[in-house]
Amino acid sequence: xxxYCLQEGIVLKKIKNDTLRYTMACSAxxxxxxxxxxxxxxxxxxxxxxxxxxxxxxxxxxxxYASYKFIASEFVSQLRVDPKMKLDLMRQELKKKYSVxxxxxxxxxxxxxxxxxxxxxDSLECFKMIPRYAHLILENSPKSTVVVNFFYCFEAQKMGxxxxxxxxxxxxxxxxxxxxxxxxxxxxxxxxxxxxxxxxLGVTDIENGHTWRWFLTALRKALAAKAYTEYMFNxxxxxxxANNKDAYDWLxxxxxxxxxxxRHTFDTSxxxxxxxxxxxxxxxxxxxxxxxxxxxxxxxAVRLKLMLRFTKMRQVVGLSDSITSSARKRLAxxxxxxxxxxxxxxxTEFQVIDNGHxxxxxxxxxxxGCDCKVWDISGIPCKHVLKCIAHNRxxxxxxxxxxxxxxxxxxxxxxxxxxxxxxxxxxxxxxxTVLPPIVKRRAxxxxxxxxxxxxxxxxxxxxxxxxxxxxxxxxxxIGHNRKSCQGASVGSNKQNKTNVLDFQN
Numbered sequence: 371x372x373x374y375c376l377q378e379g380i381v382l383k384k385i386k387n388d389t390l391r392y393t394m395a396c397s398a399x400x401x402x403x404x405x406x407x408x409x410x411x412x413x414x415x416x417x418x419x420x421x422x423x424x425x426x427x428x429x430x431x432x433x434x435y436a437s438y439k440f441i442a443s444e445f446v447s448q449l450r451v452d453p454k455m456k457l458d459l460m461r462q463e464l465k466k467k468y469s470v471x472x473x474x475x476x477x478x479x480x481x482x483x484x485x486x487x488x489x490x491x492d493s494l495e496c497f498k499m500i501p502r503y504a505h506l507i508l509e510n511s512p513k514s515t516v517v518v519n520f521f522y523c524f525e526a527q528k529m530g531x532x533x534x535x536x537x538x539x540x541x542x543x544x545x546x547x548x549x550x551x552x553x554x555x556x557x558x559x560x561x562x563x564x565x566x567x568x569x570x571l572g573v574t575d576i577e578n579g580h581t582w583r584w585f586l587t588a589l590r591k592a593l594a595a596k597a598y599t600e601y602m603f604n605x606x607x608x609x610x611x612a613n614n615k616d617a618y619d620w621l622x623x624x625x626x627x628x629x630x631x632x633r634h635t636f637d638t639s640x641x642x643x644x645x646x647x648x649x650x651x652x653x654x655x656x657x658x659x660x661x662x663x664x665x666x667x668x669x670x671a672v673r674l675k676l677m678l679r680f681t682k683m684r685q686v687v688g689l690s691d692s693i694t695s696s697a698r699k700r701l702a703x704x705x706x707x708x709x710x711x712x713x714x715x716x717x718t719e720f721q722v723i724d725n726g727h728x729x730x731x732x733x734x735x736x737x738x739g740c741d742c743k744v745w746d747i748s749g750i751p752c753k754h755v756l757k758c759i760a761h762n763r764x765x766x767x768x769x770x771x772x773x774x775x776x777x778x779x780x781x782x783x784x785x786x787x788x789x790x791x792x793x794x795x796x797x798x799x800x801x802x803t804v805l806p807p808i809v810k811r812r813a814x815x816x817x818x819x820x821x822x823x824x825x826x827x828x829x830x831x832x833x834x835x836x837x838x839x840x841x842x843x844x845x846x847x848i849g850h851n852r853k854s855c856q857g858a859s860v861g862s863n864k865q866n867k868t869n870v871l872d873f874q875n
Contacts, residue, residue, distance in 0.1 A: 372435045376468040386506060392416055398427030418801070429469075430466040436470045441481035441722045442488065449485040457482070493549040493806070496666035500804040503666060503793050515570075515592035518804060520669070521585065523570035523592040526785025531569050531593065534782025534805035539569065539589075544654040547662035553577040554661070555585045558653045562779035563694040565683070566652050571672060573665060575807030596685040624638040666793065674851040677787040684783045692767045697774035700750045701766060708754035712761050720761070722754040729754050733762075733769065749773055 371394065375382055382405075385393040391408065396403040402423035407416045441464065448463075449455055464470045489492075504516045513525040545623040546552040555572040570589050574581040660671040691698060705776050710722040719730040722740075729741040731754050738746055744752035749771025751759060759766055772778050841848050844855045 372440065375435045376470060379423070379469060380425060380427065381434060396423075396427060401425060401427040402466065403427075427832075434472060436464065436468070436477075438477045438480040439484060441445075441473070441478065442484035446485045446488050447483065449482060450489045453486055453489070455482065489662045490667040495663040495808045496664040497550075497665055497804045498795050503669065506579070506790050506793055507788070510790055514788075517572075518589050519572075519574075519584070520665070520804075521570065521572040521588040522669070523589070523719070524673075524676070524785075525786050526783075526787050527567075527569050527676075528592060529785045530561075530567065530680075530782040531559055533784070534778050534780070535561050535567050541582075541586075541655060543582075544657075544661065545577075546573075546665075546668070548664060548668075551575070552665070552807055554654075554657070556583065556653045557585075557589055561683070562774050562776075564654065564696040564699070567782060568653060568656075568676060568679075570765045573669075574641065609854075617824060625745060639806055670793075673787060674789070677789075680783050680785070681786055684780075692776050693770050693774045694776070697750055697770055700748075701770075702754070704744075704753045705756050707757075710753065710757050712757045714758075714761060717762060720758040722757060724754060731755055731758050 371382065380403075381397045382394040383397040385395055385404075387393075390407075392407040393733055394405045403425050404420075405418060406420045407418045409416050428566070441460070444467075445455070445460060457475055460478050460482070461473050464473055500611070501518055503689050504518050504520070504522075505516055507516050507522060507524075511525050513528070514525045514526075515521070527622075536559065539559055541557055543553050543555045546554060554573050554576060555577065557569040557571075559567045559569055561567045569625075570585075570592055572581075572585045572588065572816045574585070634702050656675070657668075657672055660668050660675075663671065699747060707724070709725070713721040716719060719732040720733075722729040722731050722800055731740045733755070740752055740754050740755060742752055745749075751766060751769050755769065801861060835855065840851055842850050842852055844852045844857050848857075
C-alpha cells in the first residue's frame with residue numbers, strides 16, 4: 371500500500387487493521403475511494419476483496435509515506451556504490467520515480483545514514499563482534515598476532531617483512547571519521563620496489579604515549595635529513611644558519627638527535643635513505659575511503675585491500691629483470707653523470723675525480739663503498755660506482771643490495787592473507803566484551819580534514835580567495851554595506867565618490 375500511495379500521490383487512512391481484516395479509505399474530504407482485504411486460510415496472505423469508488427481528490431506531492439526508512443531502502447544499493455551520494459541527487463531520484471517533492475534535507479540525511487548502517491553495519495554493534503573477529507583470524511591463520519583491543523598482524527605480513535623488506539619501520543596514526551571516533555595506528559615498511567608494505571594495524575580511542583606503547587609492545591611481540599656525508603651536512607647547515615637562524619636552532623635542538631633525521635648518520639646496513647615519514651602518510655591515504663566506516667567494516671576492508679595488494683604484487687614479481695623497476699630507474703638517473711674521470715688502482719679499487727673532487731671507490735672487500743656514501747646508504751650504485759663498474763664491464767645488478775633483487779622481492783609477498791567467513795555467522799565470544807570509546811564531542815561542526823601546517827600545500831585545486839573588507843557605498847565606513855548602513859559615525863571620514871570643487875577666495 372505504501373508503494374501504491376506514493377505512485378498515485380494519495381494519502382489513506384486506516385479503518386480496520388487487525389489479524390483478519392484490513393480496510394483503508396482515502397483521507398481527502400468527499401473522496402469515496404475504499405479498499406477492503408481479508409486473510410486467507412493459510413494465515414499469512416491477505417487478499418483484496420473489494421475496491422469501491424474512484425479517486426476524485428487532488429494528487430499530493432508531499433507524501434507522508436516517503437519516510438526516511440523507506441527512502442533508505444530505496445537507495446541501499448546505490449549508496450553501496452556511492453556512500454557520499456549528494457542529497458540533491460537523492461531528491462531528484464525520488465521525484466523522478468515517485469513524483470515526491472519537498473523532501474527535507476534532514477530526512478534525506480537520515481535516510482542516507484540508515485542506508486549506510488545497512489551496508490556497513492551499526493557502529494556500536496560492530497564492537498560486540500570484535501572478539502568473534504579476533505577468534506576468526508586466529509582460527510584461519512594461527513601464526514597471526516591478534517589483540518582484542520584491537521591489533522592485528524597477519525602471518526603473511528610478518529613473513530614478508532622479515533624475508534623480503536628492508537629493516538625499517540615507519541609509524542604514524544590517523545583519526546577515524548565515523549560516529550565513534552578513534553585513531554588508527556599503523557606500522558609500515560618498504561619492499562624492494564620502494565612500495566608500501568603494511569606490517570600491522572591497531573585501533574585505539576586516542577593517540578598518545580600510552581596507546582603508542584601498547585601498539586609497539588604488540589608489534590614487538592608480533593615481530594619479536596638528505597646529505598650523505600658529514601662534510602656536506604655541516605656545509606648545508608651552516609648555510610641554513612646564515613639564512614634562517616630559527617630553523618637551524620629548531621633542527622639542532624637536543625630533543626631532535628641527528629640520527630633520527632640526518633641521512634649521513636643512518637645505519638648503512640638497512641639500505642634506506644628516506645628522511646621523511648611519507649611512507650606512513652601513504653598508508654593513511656591508502657585507507658582514506660574506509661576511515662569513516664564502523665570498526666568491523668573498516669578492519670574487513672583493510673584485510674581485503676591487503677589480499678588484493680599481495681595478489682597484485684605477486685603478479686608483478688613475474689618480471690624478467692633481476693632487480694626491481696625502482697632500482698633500475700634509480701640506476702638510470704645515476705648513470706646520466708658525465709665528465710667523471712676513473713683511475714683504476716686494481717680491479718676493485720678506483721680513484722674517481724668528479725668536478726674537481728676526489729672519491730675513493732671500493733667494489734669489494736671490507737672497505738666496500740664510496741666516499742660519497744650514496745651507495746653505502748641506499749644500496750644502489752652511485753654515479754662514481756657506476757663508472758667503475760662500466761670500466762670493468764661488469765653487471766650492474768650484481769652490485770645492487772640484496773633488498774632490490776627479484777628473489778628478495780618475491781619473499782615479501784610469498785605469503786597470503788587468509789580468507790574468512792562472515793563474522794556474523796559465528797557465536798558470541800563470552801570471555802571478552804569490547805565497548806566503544808567514550809567520544810568527547812567538541813563544539814561546532816566536526817572536522818573531517820586535518821589542520822595543515824604553515825606553508826603546507828593544500829590538497830586539490832585551489833582558487834584565489836578575495837579577502838577584501840566590505841565598504842559601505844553610502845557612508846564609506848568599513849564593516850557593513852549600504853543596506854545595513856546606520857549613518858556615518860561621528861568623526862569618520864566619508865568617502866564621497868562625487869567630484870568636489872574647491873573654490874579658493
